[in-house]
Amino acid sequence: MxxxxxxxxxxxxxxxxxxxxxxxxxxxxxxxxxxxxxxxxxxxxxxxxxxxxxxxxxxxxxxxxxxxxxxxxxxxxxxxxxxxxxxxxxxxxxxxxxxxxxxxxxxxxxxxxxxxxxxxxxxxxxxTNLDGAIHREWEVSLGRRSARARLATLFSELQIRLGIVGLADDTGYDLPLTQSDVGECLGLTNVHVNRTLRELREDGLMEFQSGRVTVLDRPGLWRAGEFDPRYLYLQQRTR
Amino acid sequence: MxxxxxxxxxxxxxxxxxxxxxxxxxxxxxxxxxxxxxxxxxxxxxxxxxxxxxxxxxxxxxxxxxxxxxxxxxxxxxxxxxxxxxxxxxxxxxxxxxxxxxxxxxxxxxxxxxxxxxxxxxxxxxxTNLDGAIHREWEVSLGRRSARARLATLFSELQIRLGIVGLADDTGYDLPLTQSDVGECLGLTNVHVNRTLRELREDGLMEFQSGRVTVLDRPGLWRAGEFDPRYLYLQQRTR
DNA sequence: CGCATGCTTGATTTCCGTCAAGCATAGTGG
DNA sequence: CCACTATGCTTGACGGAAATCAAGCATGCG
The missing domain is CATH 2.60.120.10 (Jelly Rolls)
Known part of the structure; x- marks a missing residue:
């Protein structure tokens, strides 16, 4: 359980x-x-x-x-x-x-x-400190990143976090959210999320359709978001 | 010490x-x-x-x-x-x-x-959880609030946090930062911080000049930022 | 079938960024 | 003591990314 x-x-x-x-x-x-x-x-x-x-x-x-x-x-x-x-x-x-x-x-x-x-x-x-680290990364997105980079970061983060618990692999993951939900994460309107998703799709980086995220080009997606997973503290250590 | x-x-x-x-x-x-x-x-x-x-x-x-x-x-x-x-x-x-x-x-x-x-x-x-709560409030500012509201929230937060350690009173506090520093907190350029500070000054809410914040109308400032201090957890309790 | 919800696209607007220039202040050194 | 410079503040003109407004379309469900 x-x-x-x-x-x-x-x-x-x-x-x-x-x-x-x-x-x-x-x-x-x-x-x-x-x-x-x-x-x-x-x-x-x-x-x-x-x-x-x-x-x-x-x-x-x-x-x-x-x-x-x-x-x-x-x-x-x-x-x-x-x-x-x-x-x-x-x-x-x-x-x-x-x-x-x-x-x-x-x-x-x-x-x-x-x-x-x-x-x-x-x-x-x-x-709880890891939650804080995620908050900080989102602050960077919300404060300084373009819509395109915000989306790239968010979907990259989720691929890693879901992968840890066996709910994502290299090809993608299920994410039954609406474009409005995503917009509320990123400080964007659903309209602009939609336009920017099209851009990412046309660039062959990723797709987000009917509750499924398909990662087509992980390195490209990471680059588009300046994504650096170190803020997720992915090493097993004595805490 | x-x-x-x-x-x-x-x-x-x-x-x-x-x-x-x-x-x-x-x-x-x-x-x-x-x-x-x-x-x-x-x-x-x-x-x-x-x-x-x-x-x-x-x-x-x-x-x-x-x-x-x-x-x-x-x-x-x-x-x-x-x-x-x-x-x-x-x-x-x-x-x-x-x-x-x-x-x-x-x-x-x-x-x-x-x-x-x-x-x-x-x-x-x-x-550290309090730091997380502050991060969340800043996410709201960065994601959804206008420049005016962002500034109002930030200066209201600092008045309370500095007040706790005896470095602020009802009239204001010393804050030896530049307008660019403030902009880097709020996801704004120094130019826009400057314009918005002028607005807050002209509205009689607050001033920020030569390293000193003067709070002229605290209720008005709180209103301008939709500021609600409960995220600062200001009660003494058994934690 | 009819309705609700969400997706998509276009036209227009707005807030804030960018670029640029002038000003004030303080610190430095001849 | 006064150039000289650096840093930060202020204001104006212009541009752009995303919001807003609006409408049509797709999908799914009762």
Whole structure:
């Protein structure tokens, strides 16, 4: 059930059998979410964190005029709101973009992990810092990159993150999002996302059609986005 | 020496006398930095973290065309690269924007804290999560807000963060940065920053001249930026 | 079949970037 | 003490990337 989560952890650090057992016993119930359902509301105290097992979720912040900015996409295996353990409430919503399945981990159980397993605690701390690194890369996209480069970076990032949990290969991956969703990640309108996707397709770099991303020229796509995967911390180390 | 750091911690959580002692004894040497000096280079393994005591630093990422995006500003009391403790290397540079003084904390000493002080560990974990929350708010600015709103948000954020460590009051604060620095935070050119600052000045909201920010109408400034300080987590709670 | 949702393309507008030049200030050195 | 220079601020003219507005098309579902 939490195999993808363990795969994500073990891609960056070590997890002993004892620690794995601690994680497994920390999980309580499992829930299903419909597409467009709010999973964690903003500004309300939380007593548990949520482990995404299946589907795609996002973090987003609303603006008064109805626009929204998605600040991170989440893939299966991600602890979507682990930061609520120390923050207590979230400064943003968590939304299911597609039908999702997720597991609850009560903060009480996380507290026990931090009391008894310092190394695992540091690995989870690393996890939230990795979210921070992704935020920073998105800041660069939003602040300085062209629409073309933003798209190239986003789809390159997802290929790696989904690959770690076995949901992407060299040819591409399933991504059941709309062009509007992508626009809300990148600070672009759906119209401009559409035009720019056509450009990338015509240049033979990638396609994004009917919920599937096809990567035609990975090096070319990386170049188009000035993509450097080091911000994803892809080495197994002692954290 | 680390009074501002303790003030920042205690604004959000509790620090016992014993924990305070652990922090104090974790600090090793102190260093000075000149303006424009790199404090922590990107992509190089670190064996210590850096506590900013005086001056302003920033995190930034370079682009191939020479542009840079500042992803966060740091004020005295901030642990500018606490995340290197679990990340091992940083995905960005840390730069002194003004002459600075900073203290070193070897990762070995942080390791001891995480082994012996779970509550303090969670408070430091909170600290890096707070950086993440600031990143998210900046993503909203960079992705969706007008130049005017971006400036209003940034200067409002700094007034609060500097106020916590006694470096800002209701009238304003010293901020010895250039208009180009501000532009690199907000994804704007120095030219457009200049024009927009004039607008905010003419509207009687704020001034930014010769290294000093004067807040003339705080509610108006907050409104102009749709500023909501809850993302700064300004309550003292058990973390 | 009818409707909703999302994709696609064109025409026009706007915010901000680029380029350029002048000005102010402060620090330097003859 | 006063050129001289560097750095940063200010303003104007022009250009461009993406937004907005609008309409038609494709797809899927009840």
């Amino acid at each position: 939490i195999e993808r989560h363990l795969a994500k952890l073990r891609a960056r650090g070590q997890v002993s059998a004892e620690e794995e057992q601690a994680i497994r016993s920390a999980v309580s119930e499992t829930r299903e979410y419909a597409a467009d359902q709010i999973v964690v509301p903003a500004f309300q105290d939380q007593d548990h964190s949520t482990l995404l097992l299946d589907g795609f979720m996002c973090r987003f912040k609303d603006m008064r005029n109805g626009q929204r900015q998605i600040t991170e996409l989440h893939v299966p295996g991600d602890f979507v709101d682990l930061h609520s353990f120390t923050l207590k409430y979230l400064d943003h919503e968590i939304l299911a973009l597609t039908p999702c399945r997720a597991a609850f981990v009560p903060h009480q159980n996380l507290q026990r992990i931090t009391d008894d397993f310092p190394r695992l605690t540091r690995l989870y701390w690393f996890g | 680390i009074e501002r750091h303790l003030a920042k911690l205690r604004a959000r959580g509790q620090v016992s006398a014993e924990e305070e002692q652990a922090i104090r004894s974790a600090v090793s040497e102190t260093r000075e930095y000149a303006a424009d000096q790199i404090v922590v280079p990107a992509f190089q393994d670190q064996d210590h973290s850096t506590l900013l005591l005086d001056g302003f630093m920033c995190r930034f990422k370079d682009m191939r065309n020479g542009q840079r995006q500042i992803t966060e500003l740091h004020v005295p009391g901030d642990f500018v690269d606490l995340h290197s403790f679990t990340l091992k290397y940083l995905d960005h540079e840390i730069l002194a924007l003004t002459p600075c003084r900073a203290a070193f904390v070897p990762h070995q000493n942080l390791q001891r804290i995480t082994d012996d002080f779970p509550r303090l560990t969670r408070l430091y974990w909170f600290g």
